[in-house]
Amino acid sequence: MSITVEALCHTYHPGTPLETRALDDVSLQCGRGEWLSIVGHTGSGKSTLAQHLNGILFPDSGTVSVDGMQVVEKSPNMRDIRRAVGLVFQYPEQQLFAEDVMEELSFAPTNWGVQSDRIAPLASAALSMVGLDDSYLARSPLNLSGGEKRKIAIASVLAGEPSYLVLDEPTAGLDSWSRRELTDLLARLKKEGTGIILVTHDLDIALNLSDSILMLDRGRSAAFGAPSEIMRYLVANSVPGLRLPDIAALSAAIGRSDPAAPLTWDRAELKRWIKARETGGRRP
Amino acid sequence: MKFLNNLTFGQYVPADSPVHSLDPRCKILAVPVVLTGIFMAGHVAAFAAWAGLLAALAWYSRLPFRLVLNSAKPVLILVAFTALIHIFFTDGTPILKLGFVTITREGVAAAAQMGLRLLLLVLFASFLTLTTKPMELSDGLERLFSPLVRFGFPAHELAMMMTIALRFIPTLLTETDRIMKAQLARGASFDRGSLWKRLKAFIPVLIPLFVIVFQRAEELATAMEARCYRGGEGRTRMRPLRWSGRDTAALAATVAVVVALAAGERSLLP
Numbered sequence: 001m002s003i004t005v006e007a008l009c010h011t012y013h014p015g016t017p018l019e020t021r022a023l024d025d026v027s028l029q030c031g032r033g034e035w036l037s038i039v040g041h042t043g044s045g046k047s048t049l050a051q052h053l054n055g056i057l058f059p060d061s062g063t064v065s066v067d068g069m070q071v072v073e074k075s076p077n078m079r080d081i082r083r084a085v086g087l088v089f090q091y092p093e094q095q096l097f098a099e100d101v102m103e104e105l106s107f108a109p110t111n112w113g114v115q116s117d118r119i120a121p122l123a124s125a126a127l128s129m130v131g132l133d134d135s136y137l138a139r140s141p142l143n144l145s146g147g148e149k150r151k152i153a154i155a156s157v158l159a160g161e162p163s164y165l166v167l168d169e170p171t172a173g174l175d176s177w178s179r180r181e182l183t184d185l186l187a188r189l190k191k192e193g194t195g196i197i198l199v200t201h202d203l204d205i206a207l208n209l210s211d212s213i214l215m216l217d218r219g220r221s222a223a224f225g226a227p228s229e230i231m232r233y234l235v236a237n238s239v240p241g242l243r244l245p246d247i248a249a250l251s252a253a254i255g256r257s258d259p260a261a262p263l264t265w266d267r268a269e270l271k272r273w274i275k276a277r278e279t280g281g282r283r284p
Numbered sequence: 285m286k287f288l289n290n291l292t293f294g295q296y297v298p299a300d301s302p303v304h305s306l307d308p309r310c311k312i313l314a315v316p317v318v319l320t321g322i323f324m325a326g327h328v329a330a331f332a333a334w335a336g337l338l339a340a341l342a343w344y345s346r347l348p349f350r351l352v353l354n355s356a357k358p359v360l361i362l363v364a365f366t367a368l369i370h371i372f373f374t375d376g377t378p379i380l381k382l383g384f385v386t387i388t389r390e391g392v393a394a395a396a397q398m399g400l401r402l403l404l405l406v407l408f409a410s411f412l413t414l415t416t417k418p419m420e421l422s423d424g425l426e427r428l429f430s431p432l433v434r435f436g437f438p439a440h441e442l443a444m445m446m447t448i449a450l451r452f453i454p455t456l457l458t459e460t461d462r463i464m465k466a467q468l469a470r471g472a473s474f475d476r477g478s479l480w481k482r483l484k485a486f487i488p489v490l491i492p493l494f495v496i497v498f499q500r501a502e503e504l505a506t507a508m509e510a511r512c513y514r515g516g517e518g519r520t521r522m523r524p525l526r527w528s529g530r531d532t533a534a535l536a537a538t539v540a541v542v543v544a545l546a547a548g549e550r551s552l553l554p
Binding site: 056086 | 459462491
């Protein structure tokens, strides 16, 4: 049970002067209960890749499959695929349309044909997952604050009970507190068995929380592996638009003068090592 | 899935050509002159001459001829409809009878004439937008209408509205595309069910789009006011339009061609 992408290529506006190769030979895999982060510079093809994962866009060549179902145009399983893979677009609060939050949250389950008596519990469960209570159900989504709107939009996808959740830059424009709330939610969903695919340029979140990271550079897969491998790659190669988080950069800098230093992005681990070295150094 | 990315009708096509660099006012004034000329044409030879001029103009503007022809696509239905009406409803010598429908020799001639005329009109007019940037176009219109300002005609305001509207068309298409995709991902379907169902499926697209449009309008208004925009009065331009000898020559040549073609048709052809 996983999302598998193999040798995916995608070209925008083929055969016109605007022709651009957005993705070139990209492969990835993410199972349920796993967290995959897709990182890269603006224009590296991250969003295009995300839209292939539930059949909004289709590959020119290569394959995408969700739990064994091929994602191809006119697939008889398209509804099942879209239902299995919840997709949260960039600035999802801009898609809100309903008169009240309840209607907004029932949009996806209604479209998937969930029985009407099951929809209300789904809506309020989704709402509590994003940290809001039932008092919001009767309010108009357009009159909420920016952060609350974003939460409602994410809840509206969660209400469809996706097995995988693909999020495109969900932390863009959020304050650090809301960002933390969101990453906590994703970590919890992952633990409960949802596959998380996070498109981000925030390496800090990607390194700390992912099981694997796919790094894109101008539509090509620059590296794919565990966070530690990606970190080693980034220390050795510079990738345009991606900067190591401060702690990681510091540990890499120390590592250049002292090969025994750990290569890490974890503040506590680096601190422990520095402490140990200090006390060790003082000994005669 | 093809979303809204096939809109090319009448769009500006950049090229380095003498036609592109003409003053927009010259091109705007030349259009009605040319259209009058085409309206006066009636003989096959005159149409052939105009078609030849069209090809020459396309070559001179460095535009691929196919691209120019493409701009007539949206009006093909209108052309066909007009031609059909002329075929069926013109009296004269019958050449074909099918039940209660009679097709006359005069009808066929009139249909060909009207069809060709309409096509040429659209194709020539499209050169204006193909070779002139939208900004230049609205600048030119503003200057042409500026004598009317003293009678209370809002020339600057209309030109500004046109500029903003043109500027936002591609932006709104992108936004529509994005919102449609987002609702698709939440299970909406725009291409299934009855007509009523399909129309209803667009509500979740239209409402967010309206919200975005109003937000953008407000942001734009704030940004304009922050830059001390107060309308056209006393406003100077970064790139003032310059009418040069070339523009006079081009306009004179256009008038000369139209007069020569009309006079030639009248005196040489029966």
